[in-house]
Amino acid sequence: MGDTTRNPVTWLGSPAFPTAAKTALADDQLRRNLKHATGLIRTKRAGAVAELADWEQLRLSGEAIKDDVLANLDTYLLRFEESVTARGGTVHWAKDAAEANEIVLRLAREAGADEVVKIKSMATMEIGLNDALQAGGVTPIETDLAELIVQLGNDRPSHILVPAIHRNRTEIRDIFKATMPGTEDLTNEPVELAAAARAFLRRKFLSAKVAVSGANFGVAETGSVVVVESEGNGRMCLTLPETLITVMGIEKLVPTWQDLEVFLQLLPRSSTAERMNPYTSVWTGVTPGDGPRNFHLVLLDNGRTDTLASTVGRQALRCIRCSACLNVCPVYERTGGQAYGSVYPGPIGAILAPQLGGDMHDKHAASLPFASSLCGACFEVCPVRIDIPSVLVHLRAKAVEAKPRYSPEAIGMAAMSWVMAGPRRFHVAQRLAVAGRLLSRGGKIRKLPFPGSKWTNSRDLPAPAKESFSAWWKRTRG
Amino acid sequence: MLWYSVHTGKLWVQISRHPMSSSGSVSIVPTEQRAGRVALFATCLTDTFFPDTARAVVRLLERLGCSVEFPQGQTCCGQMHFNTGYRAKAAPLARNVASVFAGYDAVVVPSGSCAGMVRHVYPDLSVTPGPVYELSEFLVDVLEIEDVGAYFPHRVTYHPTCHSLRMLGVGDKPLRLLRAVKGLDLVELPAAESCCGFGGTFALKNAEVSSAMLADKMSCVLDTGADVLTAGDNSCLMHMGGGLSRLQAGVHPVHLAEILASTEEEPWVTPLATR
Amino acid sequence: MPGGSGPVADSHSRDVILARIRGALGDRPAPRPVPRSYERSRDFPSVLDLFAERVADYRAIVHRVTDPVEMIRSTLAGKRVAVASDAPPDWLVPDVTWLREPLTNADLDTCDGVLTGCAVGIAETGTIILDGGVAQGRRALTLLPDYHLCVVRADQVEGTVPEALARLEPTRPLTFISGPSATSDIEMDRVEGVHGPRTLEVLIVDGGTA
Numbered sequence: 001m002g003d004t005t006r007n008p009v010t011w012l013g014s015p016a017f018p019t020a021a022k023t024a025l026a027d028d029q030l031r032r033n034l035k036h037a038t039g040l041i042r043t044k045r046a047g048a049v050a051e052l053a054d055w056e057q058l059r060l061s062g063e064a065i066k067d068d069v070l071a072n073l074d075t076y077l078l079r080f081e082e083s084v085t086a087r088g089g090t091v092h093w094a095k096d097a098a099e100a101n102e103i104v105l106r107l108a109r110e111a112g113a114d115e116v117v118k119i120k121s122m123a124t125m126e127i128g129l130n131d132a133l134q135a136g137g138v139t140p141i142e143t144d145l146a147e148l149i150v151q152l153g154n155d156r157p158s159h160i161l162v163p164a165i166h167r168n169r170t171e172i173r174d175i176f177k178a179t180m181p182g183t184e185d186l187t188n189e190p191v192e193l194a195a196a197a198r199a200f201l202r203r204k205f206l207s208a209k210v211a212v213s214g215a216n217f218g219v220a221e222t223g224s225v226v227v228v229e230s231e232g233n234g235r236m237c238l239t240l241p242e243t244l245i246t247v248m249g250i251e252k253l254v255p256t257w258q259d260l261e262v263f264l265q266l267l268p269r270s271s272t273a274e275r276m277n278p279y280t281s282v283w284t285g286v287t288p289g290d291g292p293r294n295f296h297l298v299l300l301d302n303g304r305t306d307t308l309a310s311t312v313g314r315q316a317l318r319c320i321r322c323s324a325c326l327n328v329c330p331v332y333e334r335t336g337g338q339a340y341g342s343v344y345p346g347p348i349g350a351i352l353a354p355q356l357g358g359d360m361h362d363k364h365a366a367s368l369p370f371a372s373s374l375c376g377a378c379f380e381v382c383p384v385r386i387d388i389p390s391v392l393v394h395l396r397a398k399a400v401e402a403k404p405r406y407s408p409e410a411i412g413m414a415a416m417s418w419v420m421a422g423p424r425r426f427h428v429a430q431r432l433a434v435a436g437r438l439l440s441r442g443g444k445i446r447k448l449p450f451p452g453s454k455w456t457n458s459r460d461l462p463a464p465a466k467e468s469f470s471a472w473w474k475r476t477r478g
Numbered sequence: 479m480l481w482y483s484v485h486t487g488k489l490w491v492q493i494s495r496h497p498m499s500s501s502g503s504v505s506i507v508p509t510e511q512r513a514g515r516v517a518l519f520a521t522c523l524t525d526t527f528f529p530d531t532a533r534a535v536v537r538l539l540e541r542l543g544c545s546v547e548f549p550q551g552q553t554c555c556g557q558m559h560f561n562t563g564y565r566a567k568a569a570p571l572a573r574n575v576a577s578v579f580a581g582y583d584a585v586v587v588p589s590g591s592c593a594g595m596v597r598h599v600y601p602d603l604s605v606t607p608g609p610v611y612e613l614s615e616f617l618v619d620v621l622e623i624e625d626v627g628a629y630f631p632h633r634v635t636y637h638p639t640c641h642s643l644r645m646l647g648v649g650d651k652p653l654r655l656l657r658a659v660k661g662l663d664l665v666e667l668p669a670a671e672s673c674c675g676f677g678g679t680f681a682l683k684n685a686e687v688s689s690a691m692l693a694d695k696m697s698c699v700l701d702t703g704a705d706v707l708t709a710g711d712n713s714c715l716m717h718m719g720g721g722l723s724r725l726q727a728g729v730h731p732v733h734l735a736e737i738l739a740s741t742e743e744e745p746w747v748t749p750l751a752t753r
Numbered sequence: 754m755p756g757g758s759g760p761v762a763d764s765h766s767r768d769v770i771l772a773r774i775r776g777a778l779g780d781r782p783a784p785r786p787v788p789r790s791y792e793r794s795r796d797f798p799s800v801l802d803l804f805a806e807r808v809a810d811y812r813a814i815v816h817r818v819t820d821p822v823e824m825i826r827s828t829l830a831g832k833r834v835a836v837a838s839d840a841p842p843d844w845l846v847p848d849v850t851w852l853r854e855p856l857t858n859a860d861l862d863t864c865d866g867v868l869t870g871c872a873v874g875i876a877e878t879g880t881i882i883l884d885g886g887v888a889q890g891r892r893a894l895t896l897l898p899d900y901h902l903c904v905v906r907a908d909q910v911e912g913t914v915p916e917a918l919a920r921l922e923p924t925r926p927l928t929f930i931s932g933p934s935a936t937s938d939i940e941m942d943r944v945e946g947v948h949g950p951r952t953l954e955v956l957i958v959d960g961g962t963a
Contacts, residue, residue: 021686036940037940037941038941040941060790064788070782074775077770093766093770094766095766099763145947162937162938165941168940169940172939190939191944194936198946223924230936230938231938231947232934232949236896238892239892239893240858250770250774258918272937272943275810275878276880276914276929278811278931278932280927281892281929285924287926290885290893291893301766301770305776305777314777330672330691334691335687373680374641374677375673375677376643377644397564397565400562400564410564414564416558417567417570420522420556423552423553430525446724454681455681455685457685459720459721460719460720463527464526468525469524469525469548470550472529472533473548477548
């Protein structure tokens with residue numbers, strides 16, 4: 001058993017967000033790549049969503065279906081387990097990352113595999129499955145193009161949907177040339193890059209005994225599992241090997257088959273801005289003569305039940321991993337995903353990672369809810385209406401609770417609250433603040449000592465008015 | 479919609495679709511009666527740093543026939559505390575706002591952000607908010623006025639602040655008000671709905687990201703060639719204005735209220751002299 | 754907990770997780786009933802026209818025919834093409850080398866293409882759904898070949914996603930196909946052709962007997 005105390009959902013040793021963001025902001029190429037990619041997908045998403053006149057109704061349904069799942073999670077999980085088992089699948093339960101990794105490794109070994117092909121899956125990234133498999137002597141091969149780019153580049157993911165969004169075509173070409181045999185003449189044309197990945201992976205697909213996948217949805221009523229993808233690597237993994245192991249977060253359920261009619265409209269338009277993604281696979285247990293003969297499903301908790309316990313925070317479990325919130329986030333657009341120090345970056349990551357991790361004493365995790373200007377663009381696009389700004393603020397309060405009671409910030413906040421609780425002290429403070437004009441020139445303050453320098457490094461600050469409005473009112477009208 | 483009475487010197491509002499009026503008849507009530515008892519919630523920032531904005535709200539509303547009160551007990555809505563994670567410290571401020579403004583028919587706030595705090599967050603602090611309106615909401619929804627009779631002969635671009643746009647949903651009300659201003663040359667701001675990077679304590683806690691967002695916003699503002707940047711929130715304007723001032727860009731940040739208050743008789747004056 | 758090979762080994766975790774869930778829901782949340790006010794069907798002027806247009810939008814090749822046989826012949830003549838064992842006999846025109854099950858992965862990987870029918874089509878999204886039913890074969894059949902020719906009957910095409918899903922049996926192995934294999938992984942721009950068939954050709958059969 002590995003370290004079971006630390007949840008790998010956040011990367012060990014990650015600096016607090018502001019520090020990581022500073023590093024990211026200094027990378028001009030990164031910022032250009034992100035601006036280009038997020039700008040493109042934002043416009044496309046808006047178009048795909050505008051096509052459906054009932055988009056808001058679909059969002060309301062999506063939200064309510066997921067709330068129902070969460071409110072009755074035990075019932076639906078048991079129903080799902082029963083359905084999967086009845087159709088020839090085997091269901092496993094994993095409390096945490098270490099346990100899930102152990103189950104997958106054991107199953108892979110029992111199937112006689114020293115290599116497994118993998119479909120991009122947030123759940124397996126979250127638990128650090130690749131490292132665990134590698135350590136256990138089983139080589140994981142990522143088959144999603146972006147995951148492959150990340151794996152071959154010995155890099156970390158930076159986006160939920162497109163983990164290599166921080167790389168442009170030329171950088172990708174260079175990674176392929178350095179790691180794939182027979183790619184000396186590769187150009188940076190996306191079509192050629194995709195063809196190179198196709199040739200490289202085809203042999204792996206044909207020889208693999210075991211595939212590992214995540215799941216976009218599990219249907220409690222039927223035991224069906226759904227994987228939504230684009231490239232066909234998912235279909236390869238779900239169809240060709242003899243054994244399929246699916247790791248699925250316990251919140252991924254929908255109650256009925258009919259419920260999918262909502263999510264199969266919400267997800268593609270929100271994530272890749274398509275009317276429908278190229279491939280969606282649905283399978284239920286084992287089908288004789290078609291696809292894997294052994295199907296194992298690992299139900300993963302890893303902090304989800306702790307998240308469920310928070311009445312404000314549990315809505316994060318509605319997330320269907322579309323990544324629309326990342327694409328519209330002005331903070332994400334400037335820093336990219338790696339600055340968040342988790343497989344879940346962006347606005348959803350800032351509320352999901354600290355909750356799954358469950359340790360607000362961790363300085364890095366505690367910094368994530370503050371990585372937002374609370375502009376609300378994320379909530380506006382969320383297909384399941386997660387009120388991300390409200391959860392951020394809720395988690396900020398948790399972070400403050402975990403801090404020493406007498407931090408300079410806490411003292412400052414308490415003092416300001418005391419001053420502003422009524423007009424008397426407030427008006428005295430306003431008169432005192434006028435002294436701030438001494439620091440100003442032409443009504444502008446250009447330089448303040450720390451922490452005011454955080455503002456004045458890039459912006460002027462207006463000096464307080466000579467006479468406040470309330471003083472003026474009292475003098476002229478009071 | 480709008481009726482000017484030469485006898486009283488006040489504007490009257492004709493109510494359309496009034497549930498009590500029989501079809502075809504025209505019912506007219508004075509603005510004062512329509513709005514009831516109106517209080518100005520200046521907000522701590524505007525009160526302390528931008529008194530011109532609060533004076534402009536008073537001048538504007540009085541011109542439209544409202545009588546405006548300014549309860550002296552008001553301080554701060556508590557948003558900064560709440561949004562930074564200090565819930566317990568925000569609560570007494572929220573209770574103060576609720577008690578100071580109890581009994582008014584309309585509380586007008588020249589800030590989408592503070593209005594949003596009161597309307598949407600106070601219930602979460604177990605404080606019942608009164609009828610609070612962001613300025614453009616009050617003008618367009620309550621008074622049903624879009625042309626407030628303003629005059630502002632400048633090239634203006636408008637930034638829809640995040641909370642007014644997404645928390646309150648003021649939509650295009652500010653733009654409708656601006657389009658009716660005489661002499662005003664309204665230019666569209668590229669990527670208008672992108673956050674300026676202020677975000678309250680975000681501007682300090684994540685100063686670098688905030689500044690990067692501000693830089694992009696400023697380049698959009700400069701692209702418009704406008705002389706005046708306006709918005710419904712002095713907090714965001716302070717942020718963008720701080721950047722523009724640092725650049726010595728020559729673009730003035732001016733609150734929407736000051737534009738709407740400006741008339742041919744009493745025009746807006748360049749702020750450098752007064753601020 | 755080493756060595757166990759079945760789910761027995763983690764049955765303890767099952768109890769723990771279920772107990773945690775029940776504990777977490779101590780506030781007994783009672784979500785409101787699920788609203789279903791979205792459109793189940795839409796008033797499209799022509800479902801079939803829309804289907805043809807939307808399939809083509811994904812750079813699939815679309816033909817509208819009254820009888821598929823002539824088009825099958827002209828498209829596939831001289832090629833080695835895989836086909837499900839229960840494909841309609843009239844599709845199996847003589848000038849094509851037909852590969853019938855049992856086929857190995859290597860056979861599928863090296864053939865020129867595959868010809869199938871489908872279960873349902875969705876006009877609004879330009880989607881074809883296979884369910885392993887008549888003329889479709891197992892999933893690998895439409896996956897390994899680089900070329901897929903799919904015959905869609907007019908009566909199989911539904912307008913919307915809800916209408917299409919209602920026609921499916923969810924426990925069959927289902928594959929939804931919307932255009933050829935594609936990726937958005939390079940700079941978020943869609944590029945056709947990764948692991949699945951790089952060419953998708955669709956014959957929409959309308960008016961004749963399919």
